[in-house]
Amino acid sequence: MKRSRSVVGAAAAVIALAVGGCSPDEESEASTTGTAPVLSAHSQMLIEDLLTWGGSDLERAVLADRMVTDAEMQQAEDAFRACVAKAGYTAYFELMGEGYATGVSQEERDQIAARYQHDIDAGIAFEASIIHPCEAGTIETIAFIYGQLTSNPRGLTYPELLRECLGLLGLEAEAASVADEQLGGAVSGGEFGKEAELRCMTGILQDLP
Amino acid sequence: MKKLRWGAVLAVALAAPLAFVPSAQAAKGRLVVVVGTATCQYTASVAGGARADNHSCARVGAQTQYISAAGGTGWTAEVKHPTTAIAPVPSGVTYFSGRTAGAINVAGMMTYVWQTL
Numbered sequence: 353m354k355r356s357r358s359v360v361g362a363a364a365a366v367i368a369l370a371v372g373g374c375s376p377d378e379e380s381e382a383s384t385t386g387t388a389p390v391l392s393a394h395s396q397m398l399i400e401d402l403l404t405w406g407g408s409d410l411e412r413a414v415l416a417d418r419m420v421t422d423a424e425m426q427q428a429e430d431a432f433r434a435c436v437a438k439a440g441y442t443a444y445f446e447l448m449g450e451g452y453a454t455g456v457s458q459e460e461r462d463q464i465a466a467r468y469q470h471d472i473d474a475g476i477a478f479e480a481s482i483i484h485p486c487e488a489g490t491i492e493t494i495a496f497i498y499g500q501l502t503s504n505p506r507g508l509t510y511p512e513l514l515r516e517c518l519g520l521l522g523l524e525a526e527a528a529s530v531a532d533e534q535l536g537g538a539v540s541g542g543e544f545g546k547e548a549e550l551r552c553m554t555g556i557l558q559d560l561p
Numbered sequence: 562m563k564k565l566r567w568g569a570v571l572a573v574a575l576a577a578p579l580a581f582v583p584s585a586q587a588a589k590g591r592l593v594v595v596v597g598t599a600t601c602q603y604t605a606s607v608a609g610g611a612r613a614d615n616h617s618c619a620r621v622g623a624q625t626q627y628i629s630a631a632g633g634t635g636w637t638a639e640v641k642h643p644t645t646a647i648a649p650v651p652s653g654v655t656y657f658s659g660r661t662a663g664a665i666n667v668a669g670m671m672t673y674v675w676q677t678l
Contacts, residue, residue, distance in 0.1 A: 394643070398619070398666060405669030444638055451620070451642025465635045472626050472634045473677070476660070483639070492671055496620070496643065510615070510644045533616060536644065537604055540614050553645060 389505035391418060395497050408489030420498040428494040435486035443483075445491065450499040452491065454483050511535050517552035518544060594618060594663035594674045603663045607678045610637075610649035611659025622662035622673055623648040630655050641673070 391399070399415050407415070410431055414424045429445055432454075436443035442457040455461060456479055468475030504513065511532035518527040523544050530538050542549050594601050601618035605611070613621035623646035626636040630653045640646045641664070650657045662673040 394619075401666055402669040407669055446638075448640065448642065450644070451640060451646060453638040453640045455638035461638075462635065465633065469634055472636065475634070476624070476626065476636055479636075480639075488670070500643070536614050537616070540604075540612075540645065 387505070389419075389501040390507035391497070392500055392504065392507035392509065394509070395500045395507070398493055399497065402493050407493070411489060411493055414494055415497065420494055420501060425494060425498040428491045428498075432486050432490040435490060436482060439482045439486070441482055443486070447495060447499055449503040450496065452495045452499065454487060454491070455479060456482060514539055514552055518548060521548055521551065523548060591616070592661070592663060592676060594665060596665040596667050596672050596674065599665045599667060601663050601665050603661070605659070605661040605676070605678055607657075607659040610647055610657070611661050611678065612648075613646045613661035613663070615642075615644045615663075618663035619643075619666040619671060620664040620673070621646045622664065622675065624660040624675075625650050625657055626660065626677075627651065627654040627657035629653055 396418070399418055402411055403415060410428060414420055414428065420428075425447075432445060433443040436456065441460050444453070444455045444457055446453045456464070461479060464475050464479055465472070468478065500507065508516070509532075514535050515524070515527050518524060518539070521544075526544060527535065530543075538544065539548055539552050544552075591602055591604050594603070602616040603618050603621045604614045604616065606614075611623040611625045613623045615621045620641055620643055622639055622641045624637055624639045625648040626634070627650055628634055629651075635651075637648045637651065640648050641662075646661070648659070659678040660675050661678060662675040664671045664673045666672075
């Protein structure tokens with residue numbers, strides 16, 4: 353994989369928490385065992401909806417086989433960057449597990465912020481007016497599918513990933529009493545303790561005993 | 562490509578009303594996003610940044626806006642994630658608030674509804 357998904361641009365200072373990383377290095381496991389990544393039910397729904405209702409030529413071509421390769425992800429990113437460049441700006445794009453971060457470059461954002469010093473909402477809206485139209489039809493769905501396939505190759509649901517993570521911390525029994533739809537809030541709310549909150553929501557379990 | 566107009570999107574906040582808060586405080590609440598006849602929910606909070614925890618949306622988003630120690634305003638990149646999106650506060654910030662979003666997949670189009678906390 354040629355892109356970094358572990359480093360977040362310091363200028364953007366943003367992170368996304370990939371619960372998919374809760375289990376020990378799933379991506380490496382998939383690549384070393386030759387296990388093909390599996391689309392989650394959610395990803396399947398996204399693809400079928402998009403193909404049913406339209407999507408850009410790029411999205412339809414990439415998602416026709418219900419998979420996204422590294423090269424196809426790069427193609428989508430290039431299209432996004434080209435679109436932003438056409439508007440006169442430099443795109444910021446960072447894959448983060450099953451998600452991503454976008455914007456213009458930090459330097460350009462600072463310039464926009466200076467221009468909208470007294471109306472921050474207008475400044476944010478201005479940047480969004482550049483970025484959002486370029487996301488649509490390029491990275492918006494493709495990046496999510498790619499992120500799922502690479503960071504959650506078993507296609508597990510969010511509750512499944514959380515339960516697996518809590519199980520590694522010995523909290524399986526406690527987790528069993530919490531309904532799926534309440535589990536994320538319970539973990540992020542600290543109901544399973546600080547360690548579970550940090551490790552299960554940040555996907556840092558590699559150093560667990 | 563089909564494109565929904567933002568003006569057609571209605572987002573309402575349930576639970577505690579959310580306000581532009583100083584960094585010493587935290588605001589959170591369960592937000593309901595409505596796009597046409599579709600609805601979804603996520604929990605938003607501001608504590609060290611903007612955070613959106615998904616309950617039933619297709620995706621969630623987070624962005625932090627701030628005032629630096631030098632007095633300038635700024636904001637982070639938008640973070641979008643299926644389950645938990647966090648945009649932390651950069652260092653040297655004296656005041657911040659968050660924006661979060663829930664996305665509904667309507668007719669193959671991911672529609673994010675952003676709300677300021």
